[in-house]
Amino acid sequence: MMNKNLMRQAQELQARLAKAQEELGNETVEASSGGGSVTIVMDGHQNVRSVKIKPEAVDPTDMSLLEDLVMAAFNEALKKSQELVAKRMGSLTGGLKIPGLT
Numbered sequence: 270m271m272n273k274n275l276m277r278q279a280q281e282l283q284a285r286l287a288k289a290q291e292e293l294g295n296e297t298v299e300a301s302s303g304g305g306s307v308t309i310v311m312d313g314h315q316n317v318r319s320v321k322i323k324p325e326a327v328d329p330t331d332m333s334l335l336e337d338l339v340m341a342a343f344n345e346a347l348k349k350s351q352e353l354v355a356k357r358m359g360s361l362t363g364g365l366k367i368p369g370l371t
Contacts, residue, residue, distance in 0.1 A: 282361070289357050298353055300345035307338040311346040313353050 293313025301308040306326035310318040326335055 285361050286358070289361055293354060293357060296353060298346055298349035300342050300349055302341035302345065303338040307342045309342040309346040311350045313350055313357070315347060315350050317343070
């Protein structure tokens, strides 16, 4: 039979993790490319909150450049968001790797 103290600690950790997971939906990171031509804001759940594209980034004769700028900004925002999640969850779990949280 599991120690009651250990069970309580596990329940408290689960509650703190759930709260942190919820809060991550309200935290955002921002990344840009092309010297700020394309900016993406993403939350801690990896949902894109906004995409801003400056007019000078749009060249109808070279759409591949704009596509590359969007991709670069998105990938950087995703990386920052993942780092945010790892930092928040790592501080709660003491560095333990918990499946589904990293």
